[in-house]
Amino acid sequence: NYLYMTKAYVECNVLDIKEYSLVYRYKGYATFMMKSHESIKDDFTVIENLVGKIDSYEIGEENKYRVILKNNQEVDIKFNNYNQFTLFSLDVD
Incomplete structure (x- = not known):
């Protein structure tokens, strides 16, 4: 998992390509x-x-949001905020 974290950090914060x-x-x-x-x-x-x-x-629980989309679907999103980046988790099928 450390390699995936490093890859994501480089893409989003260092190279700013995504x-x-x-x-x-x-x-x-x-x-x-x-x-x-x-x-x-x-x-x-x-x-x-x-x-x-x-x-x-x-906002629901601490750092967890219930999001209603325009198509009336609901998605739960949990945030973990850090100084340089934010991790967010989505419910997926």
């Missing part, structure tokens, strides 16, 4: 990395490129 990068995928969820942003709104702007247009979101 807005987000897949770190790992397990059954039921996937974890991505993106640069740290000033606000959660900026984070969701990047995530929209991955999941589709976001209609609304609300």
Whole structure:
């Protein structure tokens, strides 16, 4: 997993060639990395490129958001914020 983390960090933070990068995928969820942003709104702007247009979101548990998409689907997203980057996990089928 360290190699995948390194690859994602280089793509998103060092080379700045991607807005987000897949770190790992397990059954039921996937974890991505993106640069740290000033606000959660900026984070969701990047995530929209991955999941589709976001209609609304609300915070659930600590750092976990329930996101409602324009097509009425729901996605749970968990954030882990660090100084240089943010890891976020999505529920996937």
